[in-house]
Amino acid sequence: AQTVTQSQPEMSVQEAETVTLSCTYDTSESDYYLFWYKQPPSRQMILVIRQEAYKQQNATENRFSVNFQKAAKSFSLKISDSQLGDAAMYFCAYELSGAGSYQLTFGKGTKLSVIP
Amino acid sequence: NAGVTQTPKFQVLKTGQSMTLQCAQDMNHEYMSWYRQDPGMGLRLIHYSVGAGITDQGEVPNGYNVSRSTTEDFPLRLLSAAPSQTSVYFCASRLEGTFNSPLHFGNGTRLTVT
Numbered sequence: 001a002q003t004v005t006q007s008q009p010e011m012s013v014q015e016a017e018t019v020t021l022s023c024t025y026d027t028s029e030s031d032y033y034l035f036w037y038k039q040p041p042s043r044q045m046i047l048v049i050r051q052e053a054y055k056q057q058n059a060t061e062n063r064f065s066v067n068f069q070k071a072a073k074s075f076s077l078k079i080s081d082s083q084l085g086d087a088a089m090y091f092c093a094y095e096l097s098g099a100g101s102y103q104l105t106f107g108k109g110t111k112l113s114v115i116p
Numbered sequence: 117n118a119g120v121t122q123t124p125k126f127q128v129l130k131t132g133q134s135m136t137l138q139c140a141q142d143m144n145h146e147y148m149s150w151y152r153q154d155p156g157m158g159l160r161l162i163h164y165s166v167g168a169g170i171t172d173q174g175e176v177p178n179g180y181n182v183s184r185s186t187t188e189d190f191p192l193r194l195l196s197a198a199p200s201q202t203s204v205y206f207c208a209s210r211l212e213g214t215f216n217s218p219l220h221f222g223n224g225t226r227l228t229v230t
Contacts, residue, residue, distance in 0.1 A: 004158075035218075045159075045206060045221035091158060102147070102166070103174060104219065106158035 002027045004094050006107035013082045014115050020067075021077045021110050023092030031097040034068065034075045035104070039089040048090070051075065053097070079112075087114045118142050122207050122222035129197040129229045137192040137225050139207030145220070147210050148190040152176065152203040153224070159206065165190055197229045 003026045013019035025034070036048040051059045051068050058066050063083075067076045079086055092107040123138045141148065149164035151174075161174030165184040179201060181193040190209075194201060204226050208219040 009156075043204065043224045043226075045208075045219075047218045050218065093159075102149070102164050102172070103161045104159070106160070108156055108158045 002029075002094050002096070002105045004092050004105050004107040006090075006092055006110050008110045009108070010111045010113070012113040012115055013079070013086075015082055015084060017082055018078060018080045019082055019112065021079075021090050021092075021112065023075045023077070023107055025073050025075065025092070025094045025105075027073070027094065027096075029096055033095045033097055034066075035093040035095070036064070036066070036075075036077045037091045037093060037106075038086075039091065039109075040085075040087070045091075049077065082114050084114050084116065087112060120207055120209055120220050120222035122205075122225050124225060125223070126226050127228070129194070129227065131197060131199060131229060133197050134193065134195050135197065137194075137205055137207075137227070139190045139192065139222060140188050141190075141207075141209045141220070142188065143209065143211075143220065144187060145209035145211055146187065148184070149174070149208050149219075150180070150182065150190070150192045151206045151208065153206060154203050162192065162205075194227075197227075199229045201227065202229045203227060 005024045032053045034051045038046045049061045063080045065078045089109045091109045093104045095104045120141045146167045150162040151159040153159045163182040165171045207222040210217045
């Protein structure tokens, strides 16, 4: 079974600084997707960024970017120019690619605090 | 569009009571699912459905029942609530056939079983 590990239960960052959240996963598959979800205190799950394993180029979405290292099974999230609204729980998730894939496997989350 | 709507937002049950968590989506998504979120555990899949009349079990299905009579609705039933079912429940949906399209989540239901 696939597992997703987020080794940092909590992190903090100064406003306007950069922070990197770590995620590693275990899989024997070669074709899959990786996601970062944000959960603010409102409880809503918001997709931040997603990466296809077959793509070597790291995904970016505005201030959010990933460092995807397929051989190392590592998928870290970098948040640049951190803002107060970035404070939230962040979940890394894995999903096998293709038809018949119906389950996301989530990590346990990293709570990010942003210090003004 | 309303997206994915879950009701109620909060619920308190006594052990042994039954209830249904409602989930509805207006995006014509074939795939719908239920996750539970526990502190320090991330989200875990309970049940899912890939279309009306089709349901299947996820990682933690025991104690829960689902049905899918329409494309729009996917209720989750607790037949006899237990304290171990205290959790936050999320319903999520997406288009099927567009592989690995992003999940759209509802805002969750916080359930407490005493």
